[in-house]
Amino acid sequence: MIMKSVVLLVFAFASVTSAFHLSEQDEFHFKLWMTQHNKVYSMREYDQRLQVFTDHKRRIDKHNEGNHSFTMALNQFSDMTFSEFRESFLWSEPQNCSATRGNYFSSNGPYPDSIDWRKKGNYVTDVKNQGSCGSCWTFSTTGCLESVTAIATRRLVPLSEQQLVDCAQDFNNHGCNGGLPSQAFEYIMYNKGLMTEQDYPYKAVEGICLYKPQLAAAFVKDVMNITAYDEMGMVDAVATRNPVSLAFEVTSDFMHYDKGVYTSTECHNTADKVNHAVLAVGYGEENGSPYWIVKNSWGPNWGIDGYFLIERGRNMCGLAACSSFPVV
Numbered sequence: 001m002i003m004k005s006v007v008l009l010v011f012a013f014a015s016v017t018s019a020f021h022l023s024e025q026d027e028f029h030f031k032l033w034m035t036q037h038n039k040v041y042s043m044r045e046y047d048q049r050l051q052v053f054t055d056h057k058r059r060i061d062k063h064n065e066g067n068h069s070f071t072m073a074l075n076q077f078s079d080m081t082f083s084e085f086r087e088s089f090l091w092s093e094p095q096n097c098s099a100t101r102g103n104y105f106s107s108n109g110p111y112p113d114s115i116d117w118r119k120k121g122n123y124v125t126d127v128k129n130q131g132s133c134g135s136c137w138t139f140s141t142t143g144c145l146e147s148v149t150a151i152a153t154r155r156l157v158p159l160s161e162q163q164l165v166d167c168a169q170d171f172n173n174h175g176c177n178g179g180l181p182s183q184a185f186e187y188i189m190y191n192k193g194l195m196t197e198q199d200y201p202y203k204a205v206e207g208i209c210l211y212k213p214q215l216a217a218a219f220v221k222d223v224m225n226i227t228a229y230d231e232m233g234m235v236d237a238v239a240t241r242n243p244v245s246l247a248f249e250v251t252s253d254f255m256h257y258d259k260g261v262y263t264s265t266e267c268h269n270t271a272d273k274v275n276h277a278v279l280a281v282g283y284g285e286e287n288g289s290p291y292w293i294v295k296n297s298w299g300p301n302w303g304i305d306g307y308f309l310i311e312r313g314r315n316m317c318g319l320a321a322c323s324s325f326p327v328v
């Protein structure tokens with residue numbers, strides 16, 4: 001009985017204090033966002049989500065009033081705390097990702113000032129959505145293999161993430177709990193094939209391996225690991241060959257990225273801290289600031305139509321710690 005009333009008291013206190021900080025305006029913005037994102041909550045959860053949302057909104061507004069190279073905006077993640085977000089979308093433990101000596105050798109240029117594989121031809125598939133599963137590494141892998149294959153064959157075919165989620169464990173990959181593109185390319189090479197998205201569709205949960213060799217649609221002959229922290233090696237590969245898989249550390253300031261060149265003082269830059277894999281499809285420079293053009297896997301409504309720009313040349317958030325691509 002005593003426990004129960006203490007709990008009730010804490011609840012009552014919590015809702016009074018949060019109500020005190022929140023205005024009608026805040027609630028108006030939240031309800032609008034709820035409608036836009038088709039959200040429904042229980043009475044109890046409503047208060048809690050309203051508080052989380054409002055904290056994000058204040059941070060976003062404050063950031064956008066400052067002089068930053070990128071802006072933030074509300075998006076589908078705005079009712080989640082960063083730890084909930086990390087739990088659902090990012091790796092929880094470090095992956096074995098540092099190739100201290102890679103096997104990719106740069107050509108030493110010269111390199112164009114900018115390149116965008118989306119504009120060079122039909123080489124990049126539409127942005128996909130990983131859902132609540134730490135399977136970013138599979139999207140980085142398919143995205144890269146789709147592009148490398150399309151550049152070689154002139155045929156762009158969406159490939160299966162689910163096969164990698166279900167079947168690539170023997171190569172230190174862990175389904176919805178993380179993995180690495182380099183290890184996934186190794187799996188595809190030894191497995192002798194990857195099926196198409198259509199034949200092995202994405203489910204965002206781990207299941208048993210349903211690979212059918214007769215439906216193999218894409219192949220890997222060799223895996224190129226770019227030496228850890230050799231960001232010029234990445235430039236070389238993207239300029240002279242194809243898009244490149246990379247990993248970096250996502251911190252709370254990235255969740256609400258909107259547009260512009262992302263830079264952070266919150267993230268680290270070492271291989272043991274990276275927690276998200278994506279695909280560099282090009283690079284460029286804006287008012288003297290060099291950036292990468294990166295394809296994400298959080299759907300087309302996040303960031304710039306599903307893409308983001310991130311500072312290039314300083315190993316921002318460890319983005320040069322473990323990059324790789326397949327040879328087909």
Ligand SMILES: *[C@@H]1O[C@H](CO)[C@@H](O)[C@H](O)[C@H]1NC(C)=O
Pocket residue numbers: 067
């Ligand atoms: C904003 O930042 C840019 C680059 O950091 C700088 O060149 C510019 O002077 C700043 N503008 C203001 C108003 O502080």
Ligand SMILES: *[C@@H]1O[C@H](CO)[C@@H](O)[C@H](O)[C@H]1NC(C)=O
Pocket residue numbers: 093094095096172173
């Ligand atoms: C790293 O590699 C070792 C040795 O192959 C393996 O036992 C371990 O599970 C790997 N860690 C991850 C997170 O894959």
Ligand SMILES: *[C@@H]1O[C@H](CO)[C@@H](O)[C@H](O)[C@H]1NC(C)=O
Pocket residue numbers: 096097099101102103180182183186223224225
């Ligand atoms: C590339 O990296 C993968 C895993 O990260 C590793 O298994 C493979 O041996 C590496 N390849 C080379 C040629 O170093």
